[in-house]
Amino acid sequence: HTGEKHGPNILPRELVKALQQQIPNSTIVETNTLYQGDRYTTEEHLETLKVNGWTFCPVDIMDAEGTVNLPVRHGKHFKEVSMGKNIVNYDSMLVLTHFKGHAMGGFGGSMKNLAIGCADGRIGKAQVHGVDKDNLPADWNVWPGKELLMENMAESAKATIDFFGKHIVYINVLRRMSVDCDCAGLSAEEPTIPDIGILASTDILAIDQASVDLVYAKESNHDLVERMESRHGLHQLTAMRELKMGNDKYELIELD
Template sequence: MEKAKVYFTDFRTSNGVGLPEKLKRLCRKAGLQTMDLENKFVAIKMHFGELGNIAYLRPNYAKAVADLVKEAGGKPFLTDCNTLYPGSRKNALEHLDCAQENGFNEITTGCHVIIGDGLRGTDDCIVPVEGGVYCKEAYIGRAVMDADVFISLTHFKGHESTGFGGALKNIGMGCGSRAGKMHQHSQGKPVVNADLCRCCKRCAKECGSDAIFFDTGKAVIHEDICKGCGRCIGACSFDAIHNPNDNANEILGCKIAEYTKAVVDGRPHFHISLIVDVSPNCDCHPENDAAILPNIGMFASFDPVALDQACADACLKADPMPNSQLSDNLAKPDWHRHHDHFMDSNPNVRWKETLEHAEKIGLGNREYELIKF
């Protein structure tokens, strides 16, 4: 199989050329405008950030991509689907309010914002997954599937379950309706080791489904309420919460790959990732901890698997940032080093299996040629 092409540019700028313009040049170089966009509806999938979190991508980057689409005659819109957990993006009205408060509107981005799975997160399409092992069909937001062309614009960062949030996470989990998100998270439920629990209650504050109670004085996760999102695992500072199903995160990653394939199969697609403000956890958190890695640059490719692999490789080569979750973990005298920044930041994660499975089902190629300019 021929190597995929991944295009890269760093965050250095010259007089008169800002980062949005540099992103446009990257996308042109990578071939975004070679797609037939004339009079086509173009979905630009991104994360608008949870209220309180400011690590999400700035609207300026979204406008740069939307402008390129319009230059080629396309009709762009920004989109994301509602969350499974109760936060500021759990229905379309609150989701749009959140997006506007975080700076995403028609003026700042040059295009409309549409919530992909409707008012209550129930407006979805059942899409077959060709070659799917864990998912034979996927539940994808209808507006996402109604688009003629699909573009992902991803903030590449750490993640407490999948290791990192890259293009596949942005697409697969992000485009799933509420039913789709539940489908992907259904493999495992975390449990509490009461001997290690300190009753700090941070897990309950982070819980995505209000499933943690302290009736016995220690944290207890009610399995019938828990949605399996894993946020409590990342929240616990005392390793008191774990998933007894050792392959749950591995299977989650494989399902994300299969959902991504359902989204992109059969239509033109293009993918962009920015390694900037690399927070240790997802942008779904109502806060963002200090970056674990330095800002590296912008990447673009027609192949989402190659794109994630290239971004992961770039991160693994970078030095950890001081005073971060990653550097704090590495400084612990009894820390078991994984020699993997994502696993050393969140030790329960899996990410390589996601890319391996994505390649196996024909979503893309992990072998790539990095083209810098």
């Protein structure tokens, strides 16, 4: 998530740059947004990337030239989800996620990053949000949310996970955890919970479950926990478990 212009909470560019340089021939991938912001069109998106400093490596806006449908195995809402066409050009993916709150999802971890981040901006993101792409309600508060949104996101993420198979890994960065997503840009609420650290895993359910558990373990977690629970965000974990996307039992191994 490269964020809206000048977003105060997006991942530090130098952190991402240092990691990216350790991965030969790697590219940052994005898709355009469903809402009309700084990344709504490819042209606006390219300008926002420059403003935010994502200029140190190639960046592929995967839906700039079209879409592709990826199948959802055993989905109850979707048989396939529309993704940015260029996703099929890659043989592996590192899901580098800024873990934080979210206005509709409750929280944004690895699963939401995949579910929304790979879906294309006009068709796929509308599918996942359960809205008509040609007749979007102006007030997102009336969009379907809660359990349906969490289940739709899980199925969208599963399509990408199934495509890459064992060639996908996850990193959640638990810093500057506002109750708002980086899509909120400068209007994002100031974080009230301290930074926690960085998690890595090959299991998407384990890493998001561990991230949530670490937030709940913090005493000053009220704002973020309220955001998760009021949006039914914990159903993200239930939906992944029901789709057998990973294991919610994990062991934290600390590295110095």
